[in-house]
Amino acid sequence: MRILRLALRRLAASLPTLLLILMGMFLLLQLAPGDTVDALMAQMGGGDAALAEELRRFYGLDVGIAAQLWRYLTRLVTLDLGFSAIYGKPVATVILERLPPTILLMVSALSFAFFFGLVLGVLAARRVNRWPDTLISTLGLVFYATPSFWFGLMAIVLFSVYLQWLPAGGFYDITMGYTGIAAMLDIARHLVLPTLTLGLIFLAIYLRIMRASMLEVLSLDFVRTARAKGLTETRVVARHVLRNAMLPMVTLIGLQAGTMLGGSVVVESVFALPGLGRLAYESVVQRDLNTLLGIVFVSALLVIAINFVVDILYARLDPRISAES
Amino acid sequence: MTAPLLSVRDLRTHFMTRAGVAKAVDGVSFDLAAGEILGLVGESGSGKSVTGFSLLGLVDPPGRIVGGSIRFQGRELVGMPPAALRALRGRHLAMVFQDPQATLNPVLTIGAQMALAVQAHERASDRAALDRAAAVLARVGIPEAARRLSAYPHEFSGGMRQRVAIATALLHGPALIVADEPTTALDVSIQAQILAKMKALAAESGTALIWISHDLATVSSLADRVLVMYAGRIVESGPVGAVLRAPLHPYTRGLLDSLPAMATPGEKLRQIPGAAPSLLALPAGCAFAPRCPRADAACAAPPPEVAQGSRRAACHHPLEAAA
Numbered sequence: 065m066r067i068l069r070l071a072l073r074r075l076a077a078s079l080p081t082l083l084l085i086l087m088g089m090f091l092l093l094q095l096a097p098g099d100t101v102d103a104l105m106a107q108m109g110g111g112d113a114a115l116a117e118e119l120r121r122f123y124g125l126d127v128g129i130a131a132q133l134w135r136y137l138t139r140l141v142t143l144d145l146g147f148s149a150i151y152g153k154p155v156a157t158v159i160l161e162r163l164p165p166t167i168l169l170m171v172s173a174l175s176f177a178f179f180f181g182l183v184l185g186v187l188a189a190r191r192v193n194r195w196p197d198t199l200i201s202t203l204g205l206v207f208y209a210t211p212s213f214w215f216g217l218m219a220i221v222l223f224s225v226y227l228q229w230l231p232a233g234g235f236y237d238i239t240m241g242y243t244g245i246a247a248m249l250d251i252a253r254h255l256v257l258p259t260l261t262l263g264l265i266f267l268a269i270y271l272r273i274m275r276a277s278m279l280e281v282l283s284l285d286f287v288r289t290a291r292a293k294g295l296t297e298t299r300v301v302a303r304h305v306l307r308n309a310m311l312p313m314v315t316l317i318g319l320q321a322g323t324m325l326g327g328s329v330v331v332e333s334v335f336a337l338p339g340l341g342r343l344a345y346e347s348v349v350q351r352d353l354n355t356l357l358g359i360v361f362v363s364a365l366l367v368i369a370i371n372f373v374v375d376i377l378y379a380r381l382d383p384r385i386s387a388e389s
Numbered sequence: 390m391t392a393p394l395l396s397v398r399d400l401r402t403h404f405m406t407r408a409g410v411a412k413a414v415d416g417v418s419f420d421l422a423a424g425e426i427l428g429l430v431g432e433s434g435s436g437k438s439v440t441g442f443s444l445l446g447l448v449d450p451p452g453r454i455v456g457g458s459i460r461f462q463g464r465e466l467v468g469m470p471p472a473a474l475r476a477l478r479g480r481h482l483a484m485v486f487q488d489p490q491a492t493l494n495p496v497l498t499i500g501a502q503m504a505l506a507v508q509a510h511e512r513a514s515d516r517a518a519l520d521r522a523a524a525v526l527a528r529v530g531i532p533e534a535a536r537r538l539s540a541y542p543h544e545f546s547g548g549m550r551q552r553v554a555i556a557t558a559l560l561h562g563p564a565l566i567v568a569d570e571p572t573t574a575l576d577v578s579i580q581a582q583i584l585a586k587m588k589a590l591a592a593e594s595g596t597a598l599i600w601i602s603h604d605l606a607t608v609s610s611l612a613d614r615v616l617v618m619y620a621g622r623i624v625e626s627g628p629v630g631a632v633l634r635a636p637l638h639p640y641t642r643g644l645l646d647s648l649p650a651m652a653t654p655g656e657k658l659r660q661i662p663g664a665a666p667s668l669l670a671l672p673a674g675c676a677f678a679p680r681c682p683r684a685d686a687a688c689a690a691p692p693p694e695v696a697q698g699s700r701r702a703a704c705h706h707p708l709e710a711a712a
């Protein structure tokens with residue numbers, strides 16, 4: 065109950081932020097030269113001014129910017145994201161088609177980074193300043209310093225071209241026509257390299273945070289108390305240290321959800337994944353304002369949802385957080 | 390005479406710091422009988438807490454027991470394999486720490502922390518462990534103990550938290566509890582309650598107690614015998630009444646004189662001049678000599694042991710010697 069109240073209050077606080085993001089995005093996009101109709105006409109191979117005017121009226125681009133913004137926001141209240149002139153479909157449909165690869169990629173990269181960051185961080189902290197710590201910390205630094213697009217390309221060269229273990233790109237193999245379990249395994253195989261590429265940098269961050277956090281908690285008095293009670297070292301770490309040490313990691317997930325979504329644009333481009341990131345890039349090129357705004361809206365919702373989960377998790381982990389404070 | 394419960398001989402615990410070797414405990418010897426209450430008194434940095442940690446094998450690196458012997462219930466603790474020492478800790482040999490704010494885990498319930506302590510030494514179901522915890526909490530005077538098990542440390546007051554820590558130490562009915570300034574962080578009124586409770590519980594269960602404190606007043610109301618430590622060594626020991634009435638060592642005299650209760654109202658408190666010596670570079674002779682009003686050239690040599698009945702002091706010029 066206490067946790068739910070806290071989370072709901074945080075959710076309410078994020079609504080004005082969402083509104084500001086959308087308005088800012090809308091106005092910024094007006095600064096870019098050309099609009100949807102220009103892009104459409106270019107694709108059609110040109111046309112006369114009358115046709116352009118007709119199209120502008122059809123897509124509601126003939127009124128002032130303020131009126132367009134107002135129209136967009138009032139439609140948004142009914143969860144209507146508008147129509148994409150470029151794709152000839154409602155924006156909601158376009159986005160829903162592109163959402164699964166991105167969400168799968170984010171969930172797998174986040175889980176990978178969190179799990180291995182935790183394990184490696186704990187290992188490094190338990191052997192602090194000895195060779196396992198040095199090895200893990202150095203690897204972490206290398207992962208952190210490597211640009212993800214370069215890592216992605218090198219992974220393709222090594223694992224796809226040279227060793228031929230994994231596919232170089234795409235979300236699934238359309239030539240095989242898999243169904244059921246086989247289709248899931250096929251998608252999983254396609255996601256291995258993108259997950260590693262997107263996740264490694266976050267793994268490096270999590271492992272540094274976890275190592276530092278473990279070392280700090282290990283030096284606290286209650287750890288000595290736990291040892292004085294005669295607990296085994298494993299139990300001291302598992303029951304007393306881990307939960308306290310995980311708090312900064314959990315905070316970090318919420319903070320980096322947006323960064324991760326940004327990173328997935330690069331990774332989706334490198335691995336030709338039909339995800340939200342690629343869609344955003346294409347929408348910018350094609351001046352597809354409605355789609356772009358829809359992506360911003362959905363991305364913001366995604367980040368808010370992740371932060372909502374993180375808040376609940378954090379409150380569960382730390383009983384000192386209360387709805388009152 | 391039967392063998393004492395605890396027998397410490399020439400214990401030396403040093404910290405290998407970057408600046409050199411800090412001799413936090415340097416040649417401490419004492420005996421403790423079953424059920425006895427021993428006060429261990431000294432200023433900050435005198436090595437009293439490190440002595441306590443050494444007994445349980447809880448000295449953190451870069452600290453290390455470099456020599457001496459600790460015999461507890463007939464077994465040698467120095468050099469004992471970690472697993473064997475762990476099995477002893479909390480079961481036969483427990484510890485209560487100074488700051489109850491920091492010594493309880495903030496994210497676990499009181500019940501969970503106490504149940505972990507029960508299950509560290511016995512195969513007990515969670516239910517049975519929690520029942521045990523509730524029973525001991527009731528003994529240390531926590532009302533509605535069973536209900537409070539699901540509370541978190543931040544929901545308790547300082548005094549209550551320290552009662553929880555004491556209850557945790559009592560869970561397995563240990564033969565010895567080392568209490569490291571357990572009342573220092575508490576209000577005076579709460580201090581008195583905890584002291585009385587501790588004394589009653591120790592008497593009731595026959596538990597021996599080492600009470601580490603910088604406060605002579607609390608020690609005098611609790612202990613049978615007192616050890617006074619200075620710069621890693623014991624400078625005076627004896628029955629608490631006799632030592633406080635007529636100390637042999639000038640340092641003990643200085644400690645007593647600096648107690649506000651001993652001062653004449655309106656007069657300045659008498660302080661011991663100077664500061665405790667650096668543990669990195671202790672003088673070859675008496676470590677207290679630079680601050681001692683009775684010091685002379687003889688004090689540059691290691692002080693001899695002066696015996697007076699069951700009392701001992703390490704001093705070239707003891708007060709009222711052989712009086």
